[in-house]
Amino acid sequence: MRKNQTNDELEKVFLASGYDCVIGVDEVGRGSWAGPVVVAAFVYDLKSMILPQVNDSKMLTRRQREKTVSKLMDNKYSIGFAGQKEVDRLNVLEATRLAINRSLEGLDLVKSKVLLDGYFRDPFDFDYKCILKGDSKHYCIAAASIIAKVYRDNLMAEYARKYPEYGFEKNVGYGTKNHQEALEVHGVCDIHRLSYKPIRKMLERKVDSI
Numbered sequence: 001m002r003k004n005q006t007n008d009e010l011e012k013v014f015l016a017s018g019y020d021c022v023i024g025v026d027e028v029g030r031g032s033w034a035g036p037v038v039v040a041a042f043v044y045d046l047k048s049m050i051l052p053q054v055n056d057s058k059m060l061t062r063r064q065r066e067k068t069v070s071k072l073m074d075n076k077y078s079i080g081f082a083g084q085k086e087v088d089r090l091n092v093l094e095a096t097r098l099a100i101n102r103s104l105e106g107l108d109l110v111k112s113k114v115l116l117d118g119y120f121r122d123p124f125d126f127d128y129k130c131i132l133k134g135d136s137k138h139y140c141i142a143a144a145s146i147i148a149k150v151y152r153d154n155l156m157a158e159y160a161r162k163y164p165e166y167g168f169e170k171n172v173g174y175g176t177k178n179h180q181e182a183l184e185v186h187g188v189c190d191i192h193r194l195s196y197k198p199i200r201k202m203l204e205r206k207v208d209s210i
Contacts, residue, residue, distance in 0.1 A: 024140025
């Protein structure tokens with residue numbers, strides 16, 4: 001196994017203890033200034049095809065993710081998301097919880113163990129385990145991280161065609177220098193998160209200058 005490579009040892013432990021499947025869940029987009037929070041849920045069971053190249057999506061290049069994701073999608077998975085207006089209304093943590101629940105809505109959770117990347121203080125209504133940096137340790141979470149990342153990147157590329165001035169196809173909504181400069185020139189668009197501090201401060205400056 002390569003250094004920093006994920007493995008499916010924990011998944012096998014849960015399957016051996018009586019679970020029908022293990023569902024890895026990961027999100028992408030919490031820190032973005034625009035667009036939705038996207039969550040993927042990847043179902044691992046005895047029939048799952050194990051791909052040696054699967055790793056934390058941040059450890060892979062865009063080309064590697066796109067090459068891998070088509071094979072991962074031969075397995076069972078689901079997507080959930082919370083839009084920017086929900087992020088503004090709820091706050092990003094609650095919006096992420098909402099997206100997690102949405103990602104699991106179509107899956108059978110009766111005899112499933114859900115592995116969540118990160119830590120959540122308030123409980124969920126399903127059998128789960130939180131794992132810090134789980135996307136760099138466990139196969140099913142890493143697989144979910146790749147699916148979520150590719151799905152959201154593609155979505156932001158679609159937004160880039162509607163709002164070409166912000167460079168969403170490259171910055172995917174994050175606060176890069178070019179994104180900040182575009183905001184100063186063009187202001188916000190419909191998919192910006194108005195509750196985020198940098199954008200809120202920019203809007204306040206514009207109001208003060210009137």
